[in-house]
Amino acid sequence: MSTSHKKCQSCGMPLKxxxxxxxxxxxxxxxxxxxxxxxxxGKFLQPDISVQGMQTIVRRKLVEFGMPGxxxxxxxxxxxxxxxxxQQAK
Ligand SMILES: [Zn+2]
Numbered sequence: 001m002s003t004s005h006k007k008c009q010s011c012g013m014p015l016k017x018x019x020x021x022x023x024x025x026x027x028x029x030x031x032x033x034x035x036x037x038x039x040x041x042g043k044f045l046q047p048d049i050s051v052q053g054m055q056t057i058v059r060r061k062l063v064e065f066g067m068p069g070x071x072x073x074x075x076x077x078x079x080x081x082x083x084x085x086x087q088q089a090k
Contacts, residue, residue, distance in 0.1 A: 010034050011054055026041055
């Protein structure tokens with residue numbers, strides 16, 4: 001079994017909380033790196049999004065789920081350190 005992550009390496013959502021159990025790779029197998037909201041059939045669902053854009057989306061989602069605003073900042077500040085965004089760094 002390949003290395004699996006606890007959190008989606010794109011949005012930071014805990015993978016065990018993903019209803020689909022993770023995104024899918026190009027060959028249809030489960031991704032252990034990205035969640036189903038970010039990654040499907042080997043492709044990012046929002047391929048051109050910036051890390052700031054992702055943080056905004058995740059914050060909005062968390063508030064929708066009833067999380068207080070100050071906690072969403074805490075939750076999203078780790079997003080730039082996730083694998084997807086590291087690859088884009090110069
Ligand atoms: Zn994700």
